[in-house]
Amino acid sequence: MTTETDTDAADHTPRMAARRQAMIDAAAAIFFEHGFERASLSAIVRRSGGSLSTLYQLFGSKEGLFEAMITQRCAEIMEPLTAPRPPDQCPRETLTRIARGLMGVLMDPEAQGLWRMVMGEGIKFPHLPEIYFRCGPDPVQAAMTRYLGDLHERGIVRCPDSTAVANAFCGMMQSDLFYRTVTGMRAGPDAAEVERHIQKMVDLVMRMLAPG
């Protein structure tokens, strides 16, 4: 039940470390496709190579494997969002770049699998949304809040409540386009359609920020 001694996970040998990684990769593929319940450990082992025995030695349980996978993958998937930003562009360009990063992640199939799990099974696994928000939305919104607050203080835009605007902007990106894709109602849109959406939303947020 309790995963107290998680971090030991004796991957002493380099061979074992490779197995461990292969299993995490396979787990990501299977879990993100089927969700936690429907994912079968045998299917994961079939894909990763190795054996159930090794899996249990390394991760202890299905949940152990799941957490190890999530902890590693979350950061990787979100990485484009926390990349350092080139300084001193005009606000519209900076916002466009942020929006492109967001949409890139939102439209990535693996990230969508993660999102489905966070939203669908987060209640069952409190660690899951915790890790997710810490790696993804939290830093993005914090950075954006700081950025907008800064622009406001320098009188470049009017944004007395930068937290609210950052919040709104992130929400705006998750439009129909995203929801219908993540639920499988429509195929992933092509780059042009995504770009059109980005432009519209940036236009709107720029109007929000107009002085006066």
Add this chain to the structure above:
Amino acid sequence: MTTETDTDAADHTPRMAARRQAMIDAAAAIFFEHGFERASLSAIVRRSGGSLSTLYQLFGSKEGLFEAMITQRCAEIMEPLTAPRPPDQCPRETLTRIARGLMGVLMDPEAQGLWRMVMGEGIKFPHLPEIYFRCGPDPVQAAMTRYLGDLHERGIVRCPDSTAVANAFCGMMQSDLFYRTVTGMRAGPDAAEVERHIQKMVDLVMRMLAPG
């Protein structure tokens, strides 16, 4: 597999109709709490009264029961969103009313259970997001688009792309407040906090719509 002859479901007798409804109610509670996979039919019958035999006679399968439940509940849950709107308020008041309706549904525990299923298991059950969007987001956004387009043509607000604004507005409502509640990261916010959020978002969208 295929649920061809769904609609027959011989609830001839009034007693059977009552059972049917009780089972749908119990199914809603259990499915929304645990999700499709984790929900157990025995648990549903335990709650509804009646028997597994009757359940199978009425619904044919677990999926049959699920679809019957979703079809009925979706419309009910979303009902506040499609209520007719009193005419001729000022835009800010109308938008506030729409926002209150949206947040009311978004924060409703049963609706959150539905939302978790749509997002988490929608890929597995294409009917689910289909029904959901048809009952919820689609009519709301359509009505809002029409409303904004109308205001634009009458020169009351500046909104050349009312679809985009309606889309953005619905997205803005789903802020951290919602995501953290629906994932169980935080308790449901009190009415005051929700109202504050509504006011902020309406303020922002009004800025979007400012002429000039």
Add this chain to the structure above:
DNA sequence: TAAAAACTGTAATGTACGTTACATTATCCT
């Protein structure tokens, strides 16, 4: 009220899967 139909409770069946045990094979160290 008695036969027919509808409904219920319980148990049986089959399956899928998490987890463990064990015998076999490959790898590493001296």
Add this chain to the structure above:
DNA sequence: AGGATAATGTAACGTACATTACAGTTTTTA
């Protein structure tokens, strides 16, 4: 090379649950 250790493949165990079968009970109907 040869013994110790690590890793694998397979199968067994226990459980949970969807689905079905059936015998008993209630409700309806004539």
